[in-house]
Amino acid sequence: xxxxxxxxxxxxxxxxxxxxxxxxxxxxxxxxxxxxxxxxxxxxxxxxxxxxxxxxxxxxxxxxxxxxxxxxxxxxxxxxxxxxxxxxxxxxxxxxxxxxxxxxxxxxxxxxxxxxxxxxxxxxxxxxxxxxxxxxxxxxxxxxxxxxxxxxxxxxxxxxxxxxxxxxxxxxxxxxxxxxxxxxxxxxxxxxxxxxxxxxxxxxxxxxxxxxxxxxxxxx
Amino acid sequence: xxxxxxxxxxxxxxxxxxxxxxxxxxxxxxxxxxxxxxxxxxxxxxxxxxxxxxxxxxxxxxxxxxxxxxxxxxxxxxxxxxxxxxxxxxxxxxxxxxxxxxxxxxxxxxxxxxxxxxxxxxxxxxxxxxxxxxxxxxxxxxxxxxxxxxxxxxxxxxxxxxxxxxxxxxxxxxxxxxxxxxxxxxxxxxxxxxxxxxxxxxxxxxxxxxxxxxxxxxxxxxxxxxxxxxxxxxxxxxxxxxxxxxxxxxxxxxxxxxxxxxxxxxxxxxxxxxxxxxxxxxxxxxxx
Numbered sequence: 337x338x339x340x341x342x343x344x345x346x347x348x349x350x351x352x353x354x355x356x357x358x359x360x361x362x363x364x365x366x367x368x369x370x371x372x373x374x375x376x377x378x379x380x381x382x383x384x385x386x387x388x389x390x391x392x393x394x395x396x397x398x399x400x401x402x403x404x405x406x407x408x409x410x411x412x413x414x415x416x417x418x419x420x421x422x423x424x425x426x427x428x429x430x431x432x433x434x435x436x437x438x439x440x441x442x443x444x445x446x447x448x449x450x451x452x453x454x455x456x457x458x459x460x461x462x463x464x465x466x467x468x469x470x471x472x473x474x475x476x477x478x479x480x481x482x483x484x485x486x487x488x489x490x491x492x493x494x495x496x497x498x499x500x501x502x503x504x505x506x507x508x509x510x511x512x513x514x515x516x517x518x519x520x521x522x523x524x525x526x527x528x529x530x531x532x533x534x535x536x537x538x539x540x541x542x543x544x545x546x547x548x549x550x551x552x553x554x555x556x
Numbered sequence: 557x558x559x560x561x562x563x564x565x566x567x568x569x570x571x572x573x574x575x576x577x578x579x580x581x582x583x584x585x586x587x588x589x590x591x592x593x594x595x596x597x598x599x600x601x602x603x604x605x606x607x608x609x610x611x612x613x614x615x616x617x618x619x620x621x622x623x624x625x626x627x628x629x630x631x632x633x634x635x636x637x638x639x640x641x642x643x644x645x646x647x648x649x650x651x652x653x654x655x656x657x658x659x660x661x662x663x664x665x666x667x668x669x670x671x672x673x674x675x676x677x678x679x680x681x682x683x684x685x686x687x688x689x690x691x692x693x694x695x696x697x698x699x700x701x702x703x704x705x706x707x708x709x710x711x712x713x714x715x716x717x718x719x720x721x722x723x724x725x726x727x728x729x730x731x732x733x734x735x736x737x738x739x740x741x742x743x744x745x746x747x748x749x750x751x752x753x754x755x756x757x758x759x760x761x762x763x764x765x766x767x768x769x770x771x772x773x774x775x776x777x778x779x780x781x782x783x784x785x786x787x788x789x790x791x792x793x794x795x796x797x798x799x800x801x802x803x804x805x806x807x808x809x810x811x812x813x814x815x816x817x818x819x820x821x822x823x824x825x826x827x828x829x830x831x832x833x834x835x836x837x838x839x840x841x842x843x844x
Contacts, residue, residue, distance in 0.1 A: 489664055489666075489675075490635075490661065490664055490675055490677045490680075491675075491677050492661065492677060492680040493680055493683070494680045494681075494682040494683065494727075494730065495661075495680065495727070496718075496723065496724075496727065497661040497680075497681070497785075498660065498661060498713055498715055498718075498742065498785050498786040499663070499664070499785035499786050500715075500718055500723075500786060501718055501719075501785075501786055501787075501788065502718075502719055503719065503720055503723075506664070506667075506785050506786070507664045507666060507667070515723070515727075516720060516723050519722075519723045519726060520720075520723075523722075528726070530726070530729055530730060530733060532682050532683070532686075532730050532733070532734065533683075534683070535639065535678070535679050535683045535697075536678075538678070
């Protein structure tokens with residue numbers, strides 16, 4: 337999921353003040369931000385209460401089912417038309433995609449309420465690990481489902497490097513070396529070969545840049 | 557033609573040393589170190605922004621050393637250059653007359669003097685070896701014919717003491733398959749671990765130059781344990797140096813013992829004197 341953290345409140349407040357927004361509608365997201373406990377109903381209500389405590393008027397709130405889904409968010413906009421029309425600004429407790437989708441669906445200034453961090457795994461409540469760089473050239477089939485591009489600090493495809501010691505990473509000393517983990521899992525699965533991974537095809541990289549995925553499979 | 561290769565192929569026990577290019581353009585101190593070490597070494601490694609810290613380039617320093625009549629081992633890391641720059645520097649190196657190359661990953665920038673730098677790592681060391689191997693066959697990385705290829709003697713690093721050994725060994729075999737012909741190892745303190753390395757690598761037909769570190773002082777030991785990648789000084793050795801009345805003399809004696817043992821097992825030694833450059837001759841002589 338997309339892991340987010342709350343944006344510094346002062347930056348949110350200052351942004352609203354600077355835009356002259358006195359009346360605010362608060363939008364959360366029922367997916368990743370809810371799971372990360374940064375943009376579910378509880379957090380949306382807390383944000384609303386804090387806004388009111390600081391002198392803003394909250395015209396309404398909702399938690400979109402999937403806020404990054406354009407049609408779904410347009411539906412939310414129709415459901416809450418009166419409250420949104422009454423607002424000067426929308427505070428969105430969702431990832432960057434959710435904020436931008438809201439901006440497309442609602443003709444009002446939007447303000448991010450969260451910082452988007454990474455694509456990762458929920459280890460347990462409140463503990464997240466980054467797992468994917470969305471690089472567009474996946475090697476997980478060859479690396480036993482462990483991403484070296486993301487979890488090796490050097491992003492090496494073949495490793496370990498000379499910094500590995502007792503199976504641990506040199507740079508992130510509290511972590512096991514990604515390449516030792518890969519090798520160990522491949523051996524356990526009986527598929528550890530002598531093969532090596534070819535250099536990455538960076539022409540497949542989606543970042544930096546902006547990409548739209550269409551159903552015909554072409555990048556635009 | 558690499559003299560290092562000729563000597564190793566002839567079964568000679570080789571000695572390599574190491575110099576760091578300056579952080580600046582004044583080559584005086586480097587040349588002084590070169591002159592001191594060259595009297596005892598067959599070839600000298602020239603580090604590439606070692607410790608992820610700024611130095612004059614390994615390419616330029618290797619050329620300067622070659623011009624001084626000493627055979628360099630041009631070190632190339634994957635940290636600072638993408639695949640275009642790596643290949644172009646390799647072509648430059650060969651055109652300069654450099655014949656040995658050591659392909660290594662490189663320390664992470666966060667460990668160096670420019671911690672805010674971006675680590676490139678477009679290729680890893682194994683992939684770089686494969687690229688050099690291809691250039692030796694007259695082709696670049698995209699399999700296009702070069703107008704004049706290279707003929708490098710290709711080396712890589714290996715870490716006999718780093719566990720887990722099965723991972724280390726698989727990694728080393730992978731490098732051999734990619735085209736490595738000689739290894740220079742991280743410093744060795746436990747001779748049994750060098751033995752297991754030699755047992756595993758001899759059948760692959762590659763040469764192994766064993767690393768020796770002269771542990772000049774307790775301070776140096778602390779520095780290594782804290783800062784050097786993939787290396788820990790064992791407690792017994794650390795205690796021996798710490799307890800010595802003259803730690804530098806004890807470190808030289810220890811190095812003599814180590815080199816003596818290595819002469820019987822390895823294809824050569826790579827001496828890292830850590831400032832005790834003047835003792836290298838004695839270590840080699842007394843270890844015979």
